[in-house]
Amino acid sequence: MNTEALKDLLFxxxxxxxxxxxxxxxxxxIGPVLEEDIAFASMAQDCVGHAQSYYTLIHxxxxxxxxxxxxxxxxxxxxxxxxxxQPIGDYAFSLIRxxxxxxxxxxxxEALTQSSYAPLAQLADRIRREHKYARMHAxxxxxQLAAGSDEARLRLQSxxxxxxxxxxxxxxxxxxxxxxxxxxxxxxxxxxxSRWQQLLEQTLAGxxxxxxxxxxxxxxxxxxxxxxxxxxxxxxxxxxxxxxxDPEAVW
Amino acid sequence: xxxxxxxxxxxxxxxxxxxxxxxxxxxVVDLGVISEVETGPDGVRVEMIxxxxxxxxxxxxxxxxEECLRAQGLEQVEVKVNRNKPWSSDYLTEAGxxxxxxxxxxxxxxxxxxxxxxxxxxxxxSTRTQLLSPFGPTLCRAIHQCGDCLETxxxxxxx
Numbered sequence: 001m002n003t004e005a006l007k008d009l010l011f012x013x014x015x016x017x018x019x020x021x022x023x024x025x026x027x028x029x030i031g032p033v034l035e036e037d038i039a040f041a042s043m044a045q046d047c048v049g050h051a052q053s054y055y056t057l058i059h060x061x062x063x064x065x066x067x068x069x070x071x072x073x074x075x076x077x078x079x080x081x082x083x084x085x086q087p088i089g090d091y092a093f094s095l096i097r098x099x100x101x102x103x104x105x106x107x108x109x110e111a112l113t114q115s116s117y118a119p120l121a122q123l124a125d126r127i128r129r130e131h132k133y134a135r136m137h138a139x140x141x142x143x144q145l146a147a148g149s150d151e152a153r154l155r156l157q158s159x160x161x162x163x164x165x166x167x168x169x170x171x172x173x174x175x176x177x178x179x180x181x182x183x184x185x186x187x188x189x190x191x192x193x194s195r196w197q198q199l200l201e202q203t204l205a206g207x208x209x210x211x212x213x214x215x216x217x218x219x220x221x222x223x224x225x226x227x228x229x230x231x232x233x234x235x236x237x238x239x240x241x242x243x244x245x246d247p248e249a250v251w
Numbered sequence: 252x253x254x255x256x257x258x259x260x261x262x263x264x265x266x267x268x269x270x271x272x273x274x275x276x277x278x279v280v281d282l283g284v285i286s287e288v289e290t291g292p293d294g295v296r297v298e299m300i301x302x303x304x305x306x307x308x309x310x311x312x313x314x315x316x317e318e319c320l321r322a323q324g325l326e327q328v329e330v331k332v333n334r335n336k337p338w339s340s341d342y343l344t345e346a347g348x349x350x351x352x353x354x355x356x357x358x359x360x361x362x363x364x365x366x367x368x369x370x371x372x373x374x375x376x377s378t379r380t381q382l383l384s385p386f387g388p389t390l391c392r393a394i395h396q397c398g399d400c401l402e403t404x405x406x407x408x409x410x
Contacts, residue, residue, distance in 0.1 A: 035384040042387075
């Protein structure tokens with residue numbers, strides 16, 4: 001099995017979960033209602049836990065330990081997509097981002113349970129079980145708010161128009177996409193994207209919300225190759241501030 | 252005098268003393284997070300799995316398991332965490348389920364993969380209950396409300 005290809009995939013999985021986990025944690029203390037404050041904090045904790053498990057697999061392939069991978073890499077070495085890097089914006093943006101991201105995560109995890117790389121297949125099965133609560137949270141709130149006032153629907157639609165083109169960066173191909181598919185590690189990104197698209201359309205049916213038809217997603221590509229939005233650098237600086245004070249400290 | 256190797260059953264019996272730090276009525280054994288125990292001339296090797304991947308309590312449980320076994324006079328003790336193996340609420344033992352109830356939590360259904368069942372209110376026993384939020388004070392608990400006695404309560408999530 002091609003180890004470089006495996007690491008490429010694992011870094012994308014880990015970095016996306018770490019970065020969106022950190023972003024969602026920014027709602028702690030300022031959520032619109034107490035339950036949502038707790039929900040975003042909990043989903044952050046779940047995602048950071050999933051990132052830690054992926055970093056552990058990377059470590060077992062010969063890279064540095066999980067803490068070092070999370071807190072001691074340059075921005076250029078991150079493989080996160082632009083969607084997860086965006087600031088939290090308003091609640092509608094964070095909710096729609098969570099919705100788009102977690103439906104994509106579901107599609108990917110389902111495929112990865114069949115991966116030819118056994119440790120990843122097993123981990124995907126574990127995460128898939130935990131992940132049903134994030135999925136339930138996203139679809140419940142999107143449907144409920146879309147059935148609410150005109151303003152709620154308008155805000156969700158405007159967040160969807162903004163976030164959907166960014167979400168396409170989740171499925172950006174890399175130099176290893178074909179190798180990973182040929183070796184049965186993971187289906188091609190284009191295959192996962194079309195499954196996600198279908199799931200999105202099914203889930204949004206009857207909500208009055210629609211996916212934007214006119215957009216340019218090119219500006220949101222590059223994350224998988226280390227070309228990030230302007231938001232990742234400042235976020236990493238803040239996230240790693242304490243670790244950077246003394247990288248050798250024992251906690 | 253050389254102490255004989257403990258059996259697997261003996262190790263599990265000792266580990267009944269190690270409790271979930273957030274649910275002190277349930278031991279790590281009854282929580283289902285001790286996934287393997289190997290004993291032999293080279294000592295004791297224990298493998299643990301997290302309930303939820305992001306659970307903070309796991310690191311403490313790992314330390315407490317090691318301390319517990321060393322307190323029994325074992326010198327060769329290895330406690331490792333396997334983050335890949337799935338955990339399920341189906342791994343809870345009957346004693347584990349009683350411990351959750353004693354802590355005031357509603358139980359998950361016996362088969363996490365089965366049809367969704369309403370949680371049973373721990374205060375009045377009604378099943379006319381509603382999920383308020385899938386996220387609660389810890390990753391393993393959801394918040395429900397009883398339609399009869401109106402109590403808001405926590406359920407140990409089915410996974």
